[in-house]
Amino acid sequence: xxxxxxxxxxxxxxYQLFDMSKELVLAKGLCDRIGINGxxxxxxxxxxxxxxxxxxxxxxxxxxxxxxxxxxxxxWGVIKDLSEISAxxxxxxxxxxxxxxxxxxxxxxxxxxxxxxELAPLHNPPNITGIKACQQVLEGTPQVAVFDTxxxxxxxxxAYMYALPYEYYEKYKIRKFGFHGTSHKYVSERAAVLLxxxxxxxxIVTCHLGNGSSIAAVDGGKVIDTSMGFTPLDGLPMGxxxxxxxxxxxxxxxxxxGLSSEEMDYIMNKKxxxxxxxxxxxxxxxxxxxxxxxNERAKLALELFAYxxxxxxxxxxxxxxxxxxxxxxxxxxxxxxxxxxxxxEGLEFFGISLDDEKNSVRGQEIDVSTxxxxxxxxxxxxxxxxxxxKETLKLIS
Ligand code: ADP
Numbered sequence: 001x002x003x004x005x006x007x008x009x010x011x012x013x014x015y016q017l018f019d020m021s022k023e024l025v026l027a028k029g030l031c032d033r034i035g036i037n038g039x040x041x042x043x044x045x046x047x048x049x050x051x052x053x054x055x056x057x058x059x060x061x062x063x064x065x066x067x068x069x070x071x072x073x074x075x076w077g078v079i080k081d082l083s084e085i086s087a088x089x090x091x092x093x094x095x096x097x098x099x100x101x102x103x104x105x106x107x108x109x110x111x112x113x114x115x116x117x118e119l120a121p122l123h124n125p126p127n128i129t130g131i132k133a134c135q136q137v138l139e140g141t142p143q144v145a146v147f148d149t150x151x152x153x154x155x156x157x158x159a160y161m162y163a164l165p166y167e168y169y170e171k172y173k174i175r176k177f178g179f180h181g182t183s184h185k186y187v188s189e190r191a192a193v194l195l196x197x198x199x200x201x202x203x204i205v206t207c208h209l210g211n212g213s214s215i216a217a218v219d220g221g222k223v224i225d226t227s228m229g230f231t232p233l234d235g236l237p238m239g240x241x242x243x244x245x246x247x248x249x250x251x252x253x254x255x256x257x258g259l260s261s262e263e264m265d266y267i268m269n270k271k272x273x274x275x276x277x278x279x280x281x282x283x284x285x286x287x288x289x290x291x292x293x294x295n296e297r298a299k300l301a302l303e304l305f306a307y308x309x310x311x312x313x314x315x316x317x318x319x320x321x322x323x324x325x326x327x328x329x330x331x332x333x334x335x336x337x338x339x340x341x342x343x344x345e346g347l348e349f350f351g352i353s354l355d356d357e358k359n360s361v362r363g364q365e366i367d368v369s370t371x372x373x374x375x376x377x378x379x380x381x382x383x384x385x386x387x388x389x390k391e392t393l394k395l396i397s
Pocket of ligand 1: 209210211212239282283284285286330331332335336
């Protein structure tokens with residue numbers, strides 16, 4: 001069974017083609033600069049062929065059509081005929097309160113997706129454009145939507161409501177939604193496999209730490225709380241996002257600096273986070289280098305980030321009334337042993353204890369805790385595309 005996974009942005013479209021019988025990535029790549037001069041397709045195959053080709057792509061439909069030609073191309077192709085593609089799985093950022101799991105897309109679903117666009121105006125519209133493009137080019141092929149928000153829909157009301165006038169929830173759906181759900185779901189399920197225990201019996205805190213970072217409390221396979229909120233700006237400080245701050249600072253700074261709401265939004269999303277604290281970079285590799293050269297603010301940025309990770313893990317352990325495992329994933333979680341160490345140090349009283357040697361391993365599934373630790377600390381590389389492909393397969397089977 002061959003499944004195409006599509007992640008459509010405003011001017012780019014990432015894809016992976018899976019042979020699900022072996023969970024093998026036959027090909028992956030992206031169509032970039034869609035609708036802009038100099039658009040190109042970058043394509044890599046499982047057997048080491050790769051190509052970057054300039055192709056005019058004015059619309060997402062052009063991009064999907066170009067991608068299809070590449071997939072069956074004599075030289076770069078990995079399938080003989082497009083009919084071999086059994087289904088397409090789409091990453092959709094926001095499913096609102098309507099979608100609590102992945103869905104097979106029909107007209108009704110498309111209508112609801114359009115309604116959800118208001119909640120994610122930057123992300124959902126290009127996701128929808130990607131779906132429409134696939135519907136046109138691959139007519140009759142089942143399309144599935146997999147949502148970043150869906151896994152978090154099990155949160156109880158006390159966790160997702162804000163203490164704001166209730167009418168805002170009723171009028172505008174102002175509430176916590178949470179993001180990175182596909183990743184949190186994937187790594188929590190993998191954790192159960194690694195720990196050889198049913199997911200239903202486990203209390204897990206999953207830490208997705210990348211450019212965007214979020215943490216989830218997964219109790220018995222269900223999210224009971226997560227750090228991102230109505231938008232992905234909330235929670236941990238991130239590469240360029242401020243995360244949780246005193247909400248009164250927003251109007252205070254707007255007055256002090258004479259900022260418009262758009263300017264304030266831009267500062268909190270693009271000019272804050274570890275970039276702002278360090279004054280160096282949003283990338284943790286650059287911060288590590290700067291710390292080595294004695295940069296104090298870079299050191300502070302790492303400490304501040306790890307401190308927020310640490311106290312979020314702690315609060316979620318309390319929220320769940322116990323903790324069996326902490327999972328680290330995504331760019332930083334998978335590769336940065338120092339952040340894992342800073343987040344977990346001195347917690348032996350709580351059953352958390354890292355094995356320094358194991359913790360120095362990068363980018364592979366590994367239990368990095370000491371033999372006797374009661375709480376297991378796991379590093380599990382996330383694979384959102386494979387998770388989307390699996391969901392898609394499940395829905396069409
Ligand atoms: P995104 O949220 O954009 O998917 P990633 O999950 O790729 O982001 O995470 C980006 C962060 O992960 C960067 O701060 C980067 O420093 C860190 N990172 C990614 N790969 C590595 C690596 N191989 N070694 C160390 N750090 C890495």
